[in-house]
Amino acid sequence: MSLFGSLTAAISGLTAQSRALGHISDNVANSQTVGYKRVDTNFVSYLTSSSASMHLPGATIARPSYTNSTQGTVEQSENSLALAISGQGFFAVAASTGTSNGQPVFDDRQFFTRAGDFGLDQDGYLVNGSGYYLKGWPADANGNPDRTDLAPIRVSQQVFNPVATTEIELGANLPSSIEDNASVSTQTELYDALGTLHTVNLTFTKNSNNDWTMSIDVPDAVTATAGTVDLRFGAAVSPTTTPGTLGDLANATGSIVLPPSANAGDLAAVTFEVDFGQGVQTVSLNLGAFGEAQGLTQYGAEFGIRNRNQNGVPLGSYSGLSIATNGDISVNYDNGQSRVVARIPLVAFNDPDALQRLDGQAFMRTPESGEARITDASSNGVGKLVISSVERSNVDIATEFTKLILAQRAYTANTKVVTTSDEMLQDTINMRR
Structure with a gap:
């Protein structure tokens, strides 16, 4: 009967709105998290029966709707190693599973992120604020990247050996x-x-x-x-x-x-x-x-x-690190010399919104997202690198508060339906007295 159907529909509405509220709270909590992608809510209606003469109430569920392809605001940073992507690409990163002989051991799985707040750790690796290690192509002595080898980037701070004049x-x-x-x-x-x-x-x-x-x-x-x-x-x-x-x-x-x-x-x-x-x-x-x-x-x-x-060069000590817009990472020395040690590629997917979310603003590929296409920055639709910048969360606080009010009102309305249905059922039972 429709009274029981209305109870079922209202209870499913309560569940759906509570899940929507959870999405909103997650978005608001991460509104200042670098590289965070908000989670919207997609409400889906389930019907039991519906025709031209009769409609029975069904139910609704709340499904997450990901916005991985929606870019946040790119903001200048005082960190010279910070990176942002203007476009649809991702950084390839690695996760540490522990240490061996004082060095990190990396997970064999591939991870991807938009959080580019990178900095050098004590071992010379480029690591973002969530603890993921930036991966890149190592460069040879002439600065040419080896595109067959994608590995965590480690910067050596050893001296630049002198070069005799020829x-x-x-x-x-x-x-x-x-x-x-x-x-x-x-x-x-x-x-x-x-x-x-x-x-x-x-x-x-x-x-x-x-x-x-x-x-x-x-x-x-x-x-x-x-x-x-x-x-x-x-x-x-x-x-x-x-x-x-x-x-x-x-x-x-x-x-x-x-x-x-x-x-x-x-x-x-x-x-x-x-x-x-x-x-x-x-x-x-x-x-x-x-x-x-x-x-x-x-x-x-x-x-x-x-x-x-x-063309001779004196002995040089490490003086800093710089990143070019093409992704080349150069070690600079106090003798005026520099050496390209790696190049940062970007990764593209057919459907980035279908990536699987992990902690720390990192993602993993899924069959729905398509294969990871690794390429140079500013090529093949991956976007370009923005140096000394970070991408902020794509959460808009005003929009989230609007959603919050709507979720609250919808939740209250569903509770009213449950109360009304209960009262009507009680009246039906009392008819026998």
Whole structure:
């Protein structure tokens, strides 16, 4: 009968509204949780019988409706390692199941999150506020990511080993109008294998028009003078080159070695050897290109230096970590160098709202969500990385309070139906008296 049906329907309504209230309370409690995705409520009606002439009351249930694909507000953070995703992607993360020999042991299952409040822990891992470890592709010595290996990112804070100088670039102009036998000089620097800085003296002595002798001296080397070499410009070579441009190198002495050819456009570089007690170090001195107005030239009356560069690096200590918008993680050193150690990929799903929720704003894939597609940031629809930012909860407090009022009123109305149905049943029973 309809009285019993109304009792059943009202009681199911009470259950459904209490579950909706639980969803609302969870949302309000996590309104400030980084990366939290709110849970809406979807009410589903069950019917026992319904036709054109008769309808029997059924029941209703409350099902959670997930909003994993709805983005929260992206907010700037003072944490330089904080990350947010502008788009539909997720971070791949790992969960620790304990430790072994002082290092974390990771769960074999795959986890995903939008909570990007990452920071370095005591072991050098990037961990978010919920304790999940950020995973990425490790990079090789050239900074290229290995996309076949996705593992928790660990940053080493060891020193940057010194790199001995192998090449020096010099851009300078020799004055064409100075007298014969007059000299001009400059200095450049190089690093040995231990990262110690040394001075290289370069002296240019004019022999005649368009002809100079360059002397290379390294005062604190085992052999101070590396050697000399003649520099010929313009009309001093055959065939002649453009006036003021280097046309040939000749008469090398000491450890200086000439380039294999001096054709127009070829690299004008000599090599010399220097020894600081750790063995012979071969250095290339790049003077530009033959027949072109670059590197070493001879014009006018002024001696000038355009550039002096060398590729050696001193010993460097760890000074910080930086993340690029393409996901590259670089370790920075106090010697001005940096090294890419990993790249952060992003993960996309066909239906992110069907992911299974876990604690700590982490998710797991399900058959309904589809396979995890791991790709570079800003590609294949995963969105882009926003550096030094976090994604806030997508909960809107005003909306949740509106839902709260509606749930309260609906719950009260269902209790009224139960009370009324009970009174009507009591009246029916009392009819026999």
